[in-house]
Amino acid sequence: MSQRILAAVMVAPRQPIEIREFSAPDLPAGSALLRTERSEVCGTDVHLWHGRLSGVPYPIIPGHVSAGTLQAVRGPLTGLDGSTLREGDRVAFFDVHRTCGRCRACTVHRTPTRCVARRVYGITDSANEGLFGGWSQAIYLEPGVGLARLPDTVGFDDYIGGGCGLLTAVHILERAALRPGDSVLVQGTGAVGLSAIALARRGGASTIIAIGAPRDRLDMARRMGADHVFDVTTTSAEQRLASVQHLTHGEGVDVVLEAAGAAAAISEGLDLARVGGRYVIAGHYTDVGDSAINAHRQINRKHLEIRGCWGSEAGHFLRALTFLERYSEQVPWREIGGRTYPLDGLNDALADAESMRITKALVDPWATA
Structure with missing residues (x-):
């Protein structure tokens, strides 16, 4: 050199x-x-x-x-x-x-x-x-x-294609304590959300739903393992809630993974989780403003568990390489x-x-x- x-x-x-x-x-x-x-x-x-x-x-x-x-x-x-x-x-x-x-x-x-x-x-x-x-x-x-x-x-393009999004997704799934058979909804179809979909599929999730945009990212979400996708730009929060409840026997999903980085996503994510469900917030890496929530209706009465997820650790890095070696x-x-x-x-x-x-x-x- x-x-x-x-x-x-x-x-x-x-x-x-x-x-x-x-x-x-x-x-x-x-x-x-x-x-x-x-x-x-x-x-x-x-x-x-x-x-x-x-x-x-x-x-x-x-x-x-x-x-x-x-x-x-x-x-x-x-x-x-x-x-x-x-x-x-x-x-x-x-x-x-x-x-x-x-x-x-x-x-x-x-x-x-x-x-x-x-x-x-x-x-x-x-x-x-x-x-x-x-x-x-x-x-x-x-x-x-x-x-x-x-x-x-694992080629260089494989590793960087997964990149920081894959490392973060490993941490997200760890924080979510995903159990076999859990239904999962991923908010956001950027690099983090796409890897979270792939890991949830291989981690035993039953139904996986993705909310995001644009269309090409939703197509990729299906290829990564999503069963159902909703375009956030062409559907309303009310329509998405009705669809998710229809897909989950009227309950909502077991686990919501936020990777959208949008303030409005938080209130919607709380609504989409079932009673006793889990919500992991990972997309708010920067301050995008306040989110409006009703603590009684969306959290306390639902007995909802909420976890933040910031960055990743060396163990997530090594596990990401293991996933790439096995599934690239x-x-x-x-x-x-x-x-x-x-x-x-x-x-x-x-x-x-x-x-x-x-x-x-x-x-x-x-x-x-």
Whole structure:
């Protein structure tokens, strides 16, 4: 790899992406340099571009989920599964790093996704500090970053097609405590919702219902495992409630999984869950405003269980790889990535993702326009 490395930099919200040149970093013991083969443009990147996440140290190199080939390794390097990693290995890495393991969130509450020291590649690491994002020809993997070898049957497009949406979906299904035979409704048919559908199907769900838009995403929802789909733009909440009750003997579903990120989805999700049901809210990664609810009618009287779901942990990362190894030939994760863009095409990629012309974009840092 050349000592000069190209990267696409988000200098500030709503500003054009710039291609900048970086020097290859010095590698301390326990670190590595990854030749980036694929990264992604996901909904989080659109939020970053809109300036809707707090504490982002612009300029940044986005791309928080990436995969590639170990170009250089300094000292012994061990994967999260205990295997030894070497130069030339195809690997993915867990984007969350520097979680302290000592603070109250980590030790007492066991919620490492809320660790105060937690940093995330492509989101909370400044480009001024180096190659900490996947929109780059190389990524600096600092000591302590969680790594795993990609299974031989899992291509780069498979992994990035699932991407952060798959990792989040693994966490969502864990929070939902899905039981065999449960009926499931997924709000939102973006990357997170689509993977949640696939995992619910393989986790033993009976009936799976999806609410979302546009039409091509609803078609993909069926391919991922949904039995029934409703277009949120052409049906009313009242119509959807009547249809769901008809499909569930008048009760509502056992589990509702929110991956829409819309304020109005919350009240509707509460209505769609059965008495004694479970509701997992995962799509509100940014503040989209207040949701109007009736605590007596929609929660208390229904004896409803509500759980939030924020980010993912290393265990979810490893389980996502296991799902990909087992099901990548059956589940069209790679097709969630609607198109592959070079570094100098990422302004177009953001525009396409923002307008929902694609569910997500794949990024090939070595491709030319």
